[in-house]
Amino acid sequence: MALTAAGVGSGIDVESILSSLGDLNRLPVVNLESKIDELDVQLSAIGTVKSALDTFQSAVDDLGKNADFGNFVATSSDEAVFTATASNGDVAVNNDIEVISLATNHRLSTAAYESEDSTVESGSVSFSSGENSFDIEIDASNNTLQGYMKAINDSEDNDSVSASIIDTDEGSRLILTAIEAGSDNAITSSRSTTLPLGDTSSGFTEINEASDAVLSVHGFQVTRSTNTISDVIDGVTLELTGIGTATVDTRRDLESLNTAMEEFSTQYNALTSTLSRLSAGDLSGDSLPRSIETRVRAAFFDTVDLGGGDTASALDMGFTFDRNGTLSIDQSRLDSALEQGVNRYVEAFAKPETGLSALFSDLIDEYSETGGVITGRENGIDTRKATIDSQIERMEYRLEKTNLRLRQQFTAMDLAITELNSTSGFLNNLLV
Secondary structure (H helix, E strand, O other), rough: OOOOOOOOOOOOOHHHHHHHHHHHHHHHHHHHHHHHHHHHHHHHHHHHHHHHHHHHHHHHHHHHHHOOOEEEEEEOOOOOEEEEEOOOOOOOOEEEEEEOOOOOOOEOOOOOOOOOOOOOOEEEEEEEEOEEEEEEEEEOOOOEEEHHHHHHHOOOOOOOOOEEEEEOOOOEEEEEEEOOOHHOOEEEEEOOOOOOOOOOOOOOOOEEEEEEEEEEEEEEEEOOOOOOOOOOOEEEEEEEEEEEEEEEEEOOOOOOHHHHHHOOOOOOOHHHHHHHHHOOOOOOOOOHHHHHHHHHHOOOEEEEEEEEEEEEEEOOOOEEEEEOOEEOOOOHHHHHHHHHHHHHHHHHOHHHHHHHHHHHHHHHHHHHOOOOHHHHHHHHHHHHHHHHHHHHHHHHHHHHHHHHHHHHHHHHHHHHHHHHHHHHHHHHHHHH
């Protein structure tokens, strides 16, 4: 009868022996698998380094590309009189403004018709408003009040007059409104027919006079044809909304600058904290985290050329380190830097290719960009893992062959002992 398990015939615990021998022979594989685990830990830690650098890079970008650092903002003391928007400027100003009158749009009306479908006379009509002029033709295809309105609005040459129809107690009226306000944009019209549309030869009567905006700035009168005024106070656009007196103030808006600097400090401190933790843990003995921390910190002392012999470093711009290496903002340094000009300050960070933001960004790229130091380290670890995997595969193959050979040998031994035991028993029976 065939044996179903090694050792059954001989009584020797062959399976335990084979298992122990297998474990012993597999120790080199276990050691290699342990090395792969260690490499995986390193790979994960290097990924953490890259993630921390990427987050810091975002803060670097914000500090470098934010072109509106220090832009002027304008505020009105009474937006019922005017609103104010700052477009540019270099000096903070305060202006007292009295709005005497608003610019109004010229408006004309025809006489009242029974309805919008009422017939109007045919002929050519010419209109003008400001520098724009256009002609329309009224004929059998459009000789109604509705057709007249549509002909004006659909004219490809018309960009100055809007036509509409209103229904009043007296009947329907065609209303013309100048798109732009002011006396220079008053509507004029003339026609080739003699049949009246209104009580004037042009067929229209005035219902709203075209008038200019009049305001007083520090007692000096200003007249404009529009309620949007951008050529009186340098860098400020006023939108007139009512009659009255109000004050407009312009000042530097440094809120976005302060926010970006705070975020930059926060992310730098987070980066160095991560690097220190990894240096003491998963990347202990590895030069990578210490190298990054040393080089990034040194960048704060590097200067950039602002032209004309002027240079600046990140520390000159308001950053400082405490004795523990924590980055923060030194308000006195920041104020001193801003006193030399906000434009200079922005230039120091945002100057393309050579500003402080570019300096930090180039340094980060050395480590984190494709083909950089971190990619090289990751590729190196992947290569080592692949080499070890190949070694393990070869060793597992040899172990499989060895285990099979040992099993065959122990099985043969077990069969031999079984036969000897059988012969011994037979002889003992003969001697009894």
